[in-house]
Amino acid sequence: MPDAVSVIASKRDGHELTSAQIDWVIDAYTRGEVADEQMAALAMAVYFRGMTRPEVSRWTHAMIASGTRLDFTHLPRPTVDKHSTGGVGDKITLPLTPLVAACGAAVPQLSGRGLGHTGGTLDKLESIPGWRADLDNAEIDRILADPAVGAVVCAAGSGLAPADKKLYALRDVTGTVESIPLIASSIMSKKIAEGTGALVLDVKVGSGAFMTDVDDARALARTMVALGTDAGVRTTALLTAMDEPLGCTAGNALEVREALDVLAGAGPPDVVELTLALAREMVAAVGLDGVDPADVLASGAAMDRWRAMIAAQGGDPDAPLPAAAHTDTVRSAGAGIVHRVDARAVGIAAWRLGAGRAVQGEQVQASAGVELHVRRGDRVAAGAPLATLHTDTPERFEAARAALADAFAVGRTEEDARPVTRPLVLERIGEAAG
Amino acid sequence: MPDAVSVIASKRDGHELTSAQIDWVIDAYTRGEVADEQMAALAMAVYFRGMTRPEVSRWTHAMIASGTRLDFTHLPRPTVDKHSTGGVGDKITLPLTPLVAACGAAVPQLSGRGLGHTGGTLDKLESIPGWRADLDNAEIDRILADPAVGAVVCAAGSGLAPADKKLYALRDVTGTVESIPLIASSIMSKKIAEGTGALVLDVKVGSGAFMTDVDDARALARTMVALGTDAGVRTTALLTAMDEPLGCTAGNALEVREALDVLAGAGPPDVVELTLALAREMVAAVGLDGVDPADVLASGAAMDRWRAMIAAQGGDPDAPLPAAAHTDTVRSAGAGIVHRVDARAVGIAAWRLGAGRAVQGEQVQASAGVELHVRRGDRVAAGAPLATLHTDTPERFEAARAALADAFAVGRTEEDARPVTRPLVLERIGEAAG
Numbered sequence: 001m002p003d004a005v006s007v008i009a010s011k012r013d014g015h016e017l018t019s020a021q022i023d024w025v026i027d028a029y030t031r032g033e034v035a036d037e038q039m040a041a042l043a044m045a046v047y048f049r050g051m052t053r054p055e056v057s058r059w060t061h062a063m064i065a066s067g068t069r070l071d072f073t074h075l076p077r078p079t080v081d082k083h084s085t086g087g088v089g090d091k092i093t094l095p096l097t098p099l100v101a102a103c104g105a106a107v108p109q110l111s112g113r114g115l116g117h118t119g120g121t122l123d124k125l126e127s128i129p130g131w132r133a134d135l136d137n138a139e140i141d142r143i144l145a146d147p148a149v150g151a152v153v154c155a156a157g158s159g160l161a162p163a164d165k166k167l168y169a170l171r172d173v174t175g176t177v178e179s180i181p182l183i184a185s186s187i188m189s190k191k192i193a194e195g196t197g198a199l200v201l202d203v204k205v206g207s208g209a210f211m212t213d214v215d216d217a218r219a220l221a222r223t224m225v226a227l228g229t230d231a232g233v234r235t236t237a238l239l240t241a242m243d244e245p246l247g248c249t250a251g252n253a254l255e256v257r258e259a260l261d262v263l264a265g266a267g268p269p270d271v272v273e274l275t276l277a278l279a280r281e282m283v284a285a286v287g288l289d290g291v292d293p294a295d296v297l298a299s300g301a302a303m304d305r306w307r308a309m310i311a312a313q314g315g316d317p318d319a320p321l322p323a324a325a326h327t328d329t330v331r332s333a334g335a336g337i338v339h340r341v342d343a344r345a346v347g348i349a350a351w352r353l354g355a356g357r358a359v360q361g362e363q364v365q366a367s368a369g370v371e372l373h374v375r376r377g378d379r380v381a382a383g384a385p386l387a388t389l390h391t392d393t394p395e396r397f398e399a400a401r402a403a404l405a406d407a408f409a410v411g412r413t414e415e416d417a418r419p420v421t422r423p424l425v426l427e428r429i430g431e432a433a434g
Numbered sequence: 435m436p437d438a439v440s441v442i443a444s445k446r447d448g449h450e451l452t453s454a455q456i457d458w459v460i461d462a463y464t465r466g467e468v469a470d471e472q473m474a475a476l477a478m479a480v481y482f483r484g485m486t487r488p489e490v491s492r493w494t495h496a497m498i499a500s501g502t503r504l505d506f507t508h509l510p511r512p513t514v515d516k517h518s519t520g521g522v523g524d525k526i527t528l529p530l531t532p533l534v535a536a537c538g539a540a541v542p543q544l545s546g547r548g549l550g551h552t553g554g555t556l557d558k559l560e561s562i563p564g565w566r567a568d569l570d571n572a573e574i575d576r577i578l579a580d581p582a583v584g585a586v587v588c589a590a591g592s593g594l595a596p597a598d599k600k601l602y603a604l605r606d607v608t609g610t611v612e613s614i615p616l617i618a619s620s621i622m623s624k625k626i627a628e629g630t631g632a633l634v635l636d637v638k639v640g641s642g643a644f645m646t647d648v649d650d651a652r653a654l655a656r657t658m659v660a661l662g663t664d665a666g667v668r669t670t671a672l673l674t675a676m677d678e679p680l681g682c683t684a685g686n687a688l689e690v691r692e693a694l695d696v697l698a699g700a701g702p703p704d705v706v707e708l709t710l711a712l713a714r715e716m717v718a719a720v721g722l723d724g725v726d727p728a729d730v731l732a733s734g735a736a737m738d739r740w741r742a743m744i745a746a747q748g749g750d751p752d753a754p755l756p757a758a759a760h761t762d763t764v765r766s767a768g769a770g771i772v773h774r775v776d777a778r779a780v781g782i783a784a785w786r787l788g789a790g791r792a793v794q795g796e797q798v799q800a801s802a803g804v805e806l807h808v809r810r811g812d813r814v815a816a817g818a819p820l821a822t823l824h825t826d827t828p829e830r831f832e833a834a835r836a837a838l839a840d841a842f843a844v845g846r847t848e849e850d851a852r853p854v855t856r857p858l859v860l861e862r863i864g865e866a867a868g
Binding site: 004005008009012035036037038039040041042043044045047048170173174175176178 | 438439442443446469470471472473474475476477478479481482604607608609610612
């Protein structure tokens with residue numbers, strides 16, 4: 001019978017934890033027998049010592065085993081899900097989910113709410129009048145099985161990987177977030193428990209992402225792909241750049257509007273590019289080889305799916321999106337060429353305007369956010385608008401403007417504005433050998 | 435204003451904590467604002483990253499500042515205290531305290547109770563009828579000032595270094611005991627708060643000690659000497675061997691009896707040697723240069739002090755010590771030469787007989803313990819008695835005998851019995867440069 005101190009000491013001293021130790025400590029922690037302070041010490045030891053592939057695989061499975069696991073194998077179509085590690089303006093799930101469904105896959109997209117400067121997909125969709133995030137398993141099944149819908153974006157039930165939920169909250173307050181095996185097992189325990197047959201990961205890297213270093217992002221992606229593969233989920237990952245915000249908007253209704261532009265065949269080129277890149281991965285992962293998502297998007301079929309998907313969850317796809325009661329414009333001090341738009345600063349400004357929350361459970365404003373008028377490489381005159389700020393509570397403008405003080409770098413010469421030549425999709429990580 | 439996560443992350447990432455961070459985190463932890471899980475993560479980060487001398491010095495002072503600090507500078511004589519890191523059969527405090535008082539120093543010996551296989555000084559003295567460990571500050575002052583006593587062994591008040599008390603309990607359940615800066619700051623925060631002017635540390639090393647490696651023990655001793663020096667306490671340390679039990683007894687009343695033998699001018703040679711070595715260090719630390727503790731011991735003055743010290747705390751020095759209701763003898767299976775008596779096994783046997791406690795607050799048996807009849811190098815016949823077990827609860831004999839199953843190694847040849855040639859006092863660590 002293991003005990004908490006011996007498990008902690010094993011990891012602290014650099015030993016590989018046994019399956020019995022891992023199963024016991026996760027189960028006992030979920031039941032409250034292993035105390036928070038003990039799990040915190042273990043998490044810090046994992047931070048320093050890492051985990052082998054068998055360890056992190058078992059750790060992930062123990063977290064899955066702490067709760068229920070969904071199963072979509074009875075559906076007539078293959079299932080595929082996407083997960084992003086989070087970036088500013090990342091509304092890709094919105095056009096991607098109906099697009100992949102229109103390509104012929106079933107897409108069970110279980111999502112979360114935002115915290116801090118990155119937005120949550122559910123918060124964005126909740127800006128659509130009537131739309132609801134909470135579905136029971138029978139509703140999810142019915143919508144996925146419906147050949148005219150086949151896609152669902154909803155809240156993950158509390159029964160999925162409760163050990164992860166508890167551990168995630170603990171890591172947040174104990175300085176143990178930044179551990180690749182703990183990040184990977186947290187994401188993958190939820191995604192595997194959600195029952196998808198295939199999974200595509202969008203691992204963000206850059207100044208606006210959690211991972212600023214490409215080597216760290218690659219290591220995280222490889223670990224997650226290995227975990228998915230070990231669990232029988234066909235998993236691939238794209239490393240994608242997150243230095244600038246994705247698209248021109250950050251904020252809930254603002255991002256929905258931009259997603260609608262993409263579904264209508266327009267929208268910012270980077271959002272279109274990433275949507276199609278991820279769609280191709282997802283379609284390939286479920287063996288729909290003859291389908292080109294670009295054709296499906298151009299045909300309008302993805303927009304039809306969007307409307308069906310929104311309606312299936314009580315939303316009115318024709319209702320006007322909420323607009324902010326107040327707007328304010330940020331203008332360029334000088335003339336020149338925009339050579340940087342800082343993603344993190346834009347995310348923080350949107351959060352301060354009311355689009356995000358500081359603590360779980362807080363209400364967000366549907367209409368708040370930042371609308372960008374310039375992108376890297378654009379030429380601006382002195383006094384030209386750089387961004388419009390949206391909020392229902394105008395006392396928030398000052399803090400948002402402060403967040404944006406250094407967000408736009410405007411240079412005088414073409415030289416200054418020479419773009420960092422890195423593509424949006426940096427690298428693809430395929431299934432790892434066992 | 436620091437916050438817990440940023441302090442944890444600083445140490446985790448290998449930065450030196452600032453004085454402000456250390457002061458804040460210790461104070462906030464004592465007040466409950468920093469949670470146990472946060473301090474556990476920080477302690478594990480300290481385990482991996484260590485602390486610089488300024489960090490551990492500040493950490494120690496912050497723990498002292500969490501409570502009250504005693505002050506004996508008004509006494510007419512210099513004060514000196516001894517601390518041992520703990521070993522089996524370590525009753526040295528008992529003869530040492532009155533001996534050093536008889537040499538002319540005041541000895542405020544604040545002590546603890548035992549937990550696990552090492553006994554506590556207060557538990558030992560409580561086997562003397564009437565003797566009480568709990569004194570208030572006025573009583574301690576009065577006894578120390580009394581020229582006929584000048585020595586007190588009592589419980590440390592709960593007001594001394596409460597941060598350490600809380601942290602010590604946390605480390606015990608989170609696998610963060612084994613960190614030299616945390617061990618050193620824990621010991622030294624209590625000892626400095628106790629107000630002694632000088633301090634001699636007995637750092638045990640060997641199979642029966644917490645530190646089995648001499649390099650670790652030396653590092654711990656050096657850290658503690660530096661902390662004492664930084665706090666203005668004249669501090670030295672002896673590294674002493676703890677492979678075999680000290681003396682021939684482990685258990686409360688049994689050890690008091692052995693201490694009385696030493697005070698009477700007899701007793702086991704190792705107990706006498708270590709008592710005199712530590713007494714010389716203590717006497718030198720307070721500048722009593724002309725006094726030889728061996729002469730004072732031989733004169734009977736130390737025994738007189740013992741009687742006065744016991745009486746001053748309500749004890750009857752003439753009362754018979756409690757004797758166990760049951761005894762049992764462990765005999766040698768074969769004939770030969772004893773080449774090892776395992777300290778840890780003897781400590782565990784004494785504990786199982788009732789001399790120690792498994793959890794804080796448990797009652798101990800005054801008369802329980804192990805009495806050894808052989809020491810390394812002794813020649814024994816088959817069936818010769820190796821040890822006598824003492825307890826009031828004979829159902830404990832079986833577990834105690836099991837603990838001793840491999841404790842005595844009896845070899846057939848002189849070669850087997852060749853003693854490990856290490857002296858009892860291995861090394862002296864003097865005041866470190868700043």
